[in-house]
Amino acid sequence: MSQPNPTNEVATAAAAPSMEPRILVSRRAVLRNGGLLVGGVGAAAFLAGCAQAGAPAWAYPPAPASPAAAPPTPGSSASPGQGTPNPTAAATSPSPSAMAGAMPSPSGAIGGHDPSPPDFAVPPPYRPALSTPVEFNLTSNDGPSQTILIARSPDKAYRSMNFGGQVPAPTLRITEGDTVHFTLTNQGSMPHSIDFHAAQIAWSRAYQEVAPGAAASFDWTARYPGVFMYHCGAAPVLMHMADGMYGMVIVDPKGGRPPAREYVIVQSEFYGAGGEYAKMLNDPPDFVVFNGQSFRYKTTPLLAKAGELVRLFIVNAGPNSSSAFHVIGGLFSHYESDGYPPNAQGMHQTIQVPPGDGALAELTFAEPGTYPFVTHKFSDASKGATGLFKVS
Numbered sequence: 567m568s569q570p571n572p573t574n575e576v577a578t579a580a581a582a583p584s585m586e587p588r589i590l591v592s593r594r595a596v597l598r599n600g601g602l603l604v605g606g607v608g609a610a611a612f613l614a615g616c617a618q619a620g621a622p623a624w625a626y627p628p629a630p631a632s633p634a635a636a637p638p639t640p641g642s643s644a645s646p647g648q649g650t651p652n653p654t655a656a657a658t659s660p661s662p663s664a665m666a667g668a669m670p671s672p673s674g675a676i677g678g679h680d681p682s683p684p685d686f687a688v689p690p691p692y693r694p695a696l697s698t699p700v701e702f703n704l705t706s707n708d709g710p711s712q713t714i715l716i717a718r719s720p721d722k723a724y725r726s727m728n729f730g731g732q733v734p735a736p737t738l739r740i741t742e743g744d745t746v747h748f749t750l751t752n753q754g755s756m757p758h759s760i761d762f763h764a765a766q767i768a769w770s771r772a773y774q775e776v777a778p779g780a781a782a783s784f785d786w787t788a789r790y791p792g793v794f795m796y797h798c799g800a801a802p803v804l805m806h807m808a809d810g811m812y813g814m815v816i817v818d819p820k821g822g823r824p825p826a827r828e829y830v831i832v833q834s835e836f837y838g839a840g841g842e843y844a845k846m847l848n849d850p851p852d853f854v855v856f857n858g859q860s861f862r863y864k865t866t867p868l869l870a871k872a873g874e875l876v877r878l879f880i881v882n883a884g885p886n887s888s889s890a891f892h893v894i895g896g897l898f899s900h901y902e903s904d905g906y907p908p909n910a911q912g913m914h915q916t917i918q919v920p921p922g923d924g925a926l927a928e929l930t931f932a933e934p935g936t937y938p939f940v941t942h943k944f945s946d947a948s949k950g951a952t953g954l955f956k957v958s
């Protein structure tokens with residue numbers, strides 16, 4: 567077995583040694599033991615389960631490539647969660663991303679499915695800590711079938727790498743003290759891995775590359791509440807992150823937080839058409855986005871009501887740009903760097919989130935109207951990291 571390569575950030579995928587961690591198990595065994603993916607990938611949708619009995623088990627397969635599947639229209643009234651705080655439906659129904667297939671663009675010229683489901687911004691609800699492990703299962707995916715639509719008018723297709731068939735990857739919400747039993751099933755054509763910033767675990771044991779067709783499992787315990795990034799760390803890690811392999815873990819403090827309308831915002835960048843490592847290394851991004859698509863919430867604003875508390879969980883996946891998150895016409899009344907309650911501070915006008923970090927910010931809109939949100943690094947805001955709150 568090769569020694570783990572601590573400098574894999576700069577290694578090339580071709581040059582990286584094949585590392586097979588001892589935690590590797592066969593994919594067949596995972597499927598059998600986990601009871602997942604029975605009947606094919608399409609049957610293993612989002613097994614959510616903040617349900618009443620037992621620990622939740624979340625499995626995220628890739629989006630099926632069948633163009634026959636009618637995807638939900640982004641921002642349509644059918645969107646189950648947008649504008650609704652903590653909808654139970656979001657945790658008990660199949661994820662729209664799991665149902666959405668390849669989505670023809672409006673012009674028909676460029677294919678690619680929407681990168682993340684229409685209700686992505688609404689996180690799963692809080693629940694108390696559990697005495698049994700939380701099952702969290704992700705697939706890793708790459709290749710031509712993983713083409714996503716990262717911009718509209720004009721359409722821009724991007725050949726992604728992803729977890730669970732979507733970009734950003736699904737949000738895992740757990741509670742301080744929970745243990746997560748995680749399984750990564752690599753359905754891609756190259757090695758992938760996982761890195762949970764919320765975990766304290768040996769990189770050399772848990773975060774090693776998983777070969778195509780293989781699976782790996784490990785447990786970790788959430789000892790700190792916070793808002794955390796997770797991502798693929800396979801070499802070259804810059805490419806795996808820039809191509810879409812990142813998501814958010816929310817670890818709630820025991821007892822939860824005051825009621826609020828909650829949204830998830832993941833900022834990230836896209837370079838070229840996917841897989842263009844030199845551009846990622848040397849060039850400014852072509853698109854900077856919130857939740858996977860340029861100007862996504864300009865056409866389908868996030869909803870709120872004047873006077874109610876709005877809580878934002880923010881992760882900047884980068885991989886290269888810092889975020890200066892700002893709401894035009896609003897001030898944050900409460901801010902926690904890393905989403906860690908002891909880091910709480912009062913009024914902030916702009917939230918600084920470096921690549922790889924998270925934050926929690928709360929605000930209350932003073933009156934009905936439209937309030938843009940941006941990264942105040944305006945070269946990035948102009949490339950897509952601009953959205954709207956529509957306040958009634």
Ligand SMILES: [Cu+2]
Binds near residue numbers: 706758759799811
């Ligand atoms: Cu990867």
